[in-house]
Amino acid sequence: MDPEALRKFSALHPKPAGLSLQYGTAGFRSRAEQLDHVVFRMGLLAVLRSKAVTATIGIMVTASHNPEEDNGVKLIDPLGEMLHPSWEEYATQLANAEEQELQNVLTEICQKAAVSLHKDASVFIGRDTRPSSKKLSQSVIDGVQVLGGQYHDYGLVTTPQLHYMVCCQNTQGQYGKATLEGYYEKLSKAFMELIKQSHCSGESQRHLKIDCANGIGALKLSEMKPYFPQEVQIHIYNDGTKEKLNHLCGADFVKVHQKPPGGLDMKPNERCCSFDGDADRIVYYYKDTAGHFHLIDGDKIATLISIFLKELLAKVKQNFKMAVVQTAYANGNSTRYLQETLKVPVHCVKTGVKHLHHKAQEFDVGVYFEANGHGTVLFSKAAETKIQQLVKEEKDDEKREAAKMLENTIDLINQTVGDAISDMLVIEAILALKGLTVQQWDALYADLPNRLLKVQVADRRVIDTTDAERRALTPPGLQDRIDALVKKYKLSRAFVRPSGTEDVVRIYAEADTQENADALAHEVSLAVFHLAGGKGAPPQP
DSSP states (O other): HHHHHHHHHHHHOOOOOOOOOBBTTBEEEEEEOOOOHHHHHHHHHHHHHHHHHHHHEEEEEEESSSTEEEHHHHHHHHSOBBBOOHHHHHHHHHHOGGGGEEEHHHHHHHHHTTTOOSOOOOEEEEEEEEHHHHHHHHHHHHHHHTOEEEEEEEEOOOOOHHHHHHHHHTTTTTSSSSSSSHHHHHHHHHHHHHHTTTHHHHSEEEEEEOOOOOSSSHHHHHHHHHOOOOOOOEEEEESSSSSSSTTTOHHHHHHHHHOOOOTTTOOOOOEEEEEEEESSSSEEEHHHHHHHEEEOOHHHHHHHHHHHHHHHHHTTOOOOOEEEEEEETHHHHHHIIIIIIIIOOEEEESSSSHHHHHHHSSSEEEEEEESSSSSEEOOOHHHHHHHHHHHHHHOSSSHHOOOOOOHHHHHOTTSSOOOOOOHHHHHHHHHHHOOHHHHHHTSSSSOOEEEEEEBBOOOGOEEETTTTTTTEEEEETTHHHHHHEEEEESOOOEEEESSSSSSSEEEEEEEHHHHHHHHHHHHHHHHHHHHBOOOOOOOOO
């Protein structure tokens, strides 16, 4: 480590006085102008992480579904997973260190994490389409180079594409080729093989309208278009040429506001979907003939995929353990349908992709989706090996055919992280194979009416939760009050949890009617306001 070079470069990326940031589930997120020193230092940290694990590490510059003025940065671990929790702490320490402490903090991390500085380091870098992203990714490169790391800059990519590249690189190409062409070829080949097996006479041309949130998804889908078969007609909207990223469009907007995005003209019963700003989330929707908007969120996506996989697993007659992993935000009727109708085990974990991903790894087939549309499917090594063996050796036609479909599904799914492009192709393939319309998919179960609210508090830490965030331990009396309120309504439940990023408490309520869900959410928000130190005026109905 050359202290002089470090000092010189660090001075080019000064830390604003008094700024303190926290590395959370999504890495660092803030206003773009506050992040230059952070991304430079994450370049440094990626080199140390790479040396510590003797593997390539990824760095993605993006703020996902946040407004265009924001930006962010997150590190990707060797198998395309999120950064190890112990290193999240190092990231926070490094980002908040004063200029003169930088060298010491780096040395301390090297000691704690047993980093051998003489080892080689390799870093893959990617960025989204925000105006600030190019300059910030250049600052990442400065950080990598100061500590003598090698880097490959992929430029503009979706977040899941960078996760994919990192995994391909560190599995010596077993997961695929670490290039964009490799990604497009692997997914399109698996998709074509799958729909080739469709015996149903569905629409010969399958039209899909896609809102790309004026983000990176539009660019990458356009690049991928030549790889798609004739049967798939995708129409890209909000492609970033006219409007601002995530403004009145994208998966987050559609899910939160329960209405179609701007910039997309919907005709009755047309299948439409929205990506978010960095293309790691997807939601579907349509308008019925009466003009009503129907949202098909992550819960219903997980249900569709589970139905498909469960049928195939039954056909191959292996003793594979399958489960669905949800958070407390999953609609109560989705949980009921999965457990009671499909007879698939459901596990509830804390909010945050890393908790879902971690739990899903415990099964041969682990399906996980957050209601917001972020999710994927994980297959155990043992299950993958067995499925490949069946494809090669199975004499029974039906079994072999089902194993082949599973093999193609495994290739089509990006197991490293939720991926809007990959998830979209999986959904399109399943709808084609099962001959389902978007309305039939929606009709699997009716969502319970629900409401999300937030209450500003002086300090979000006064709320502590248990049971996968479904019950509040503190402040005293709050959970008793929620229990009493829930008893007033049919099919109801409610929970509160502190935000991970700001001093607000998030409230979720569901009940038999929208009126009751709204009333319950409001009453719970008042309880939070009075018992957990609400700020400003009490919540209004």
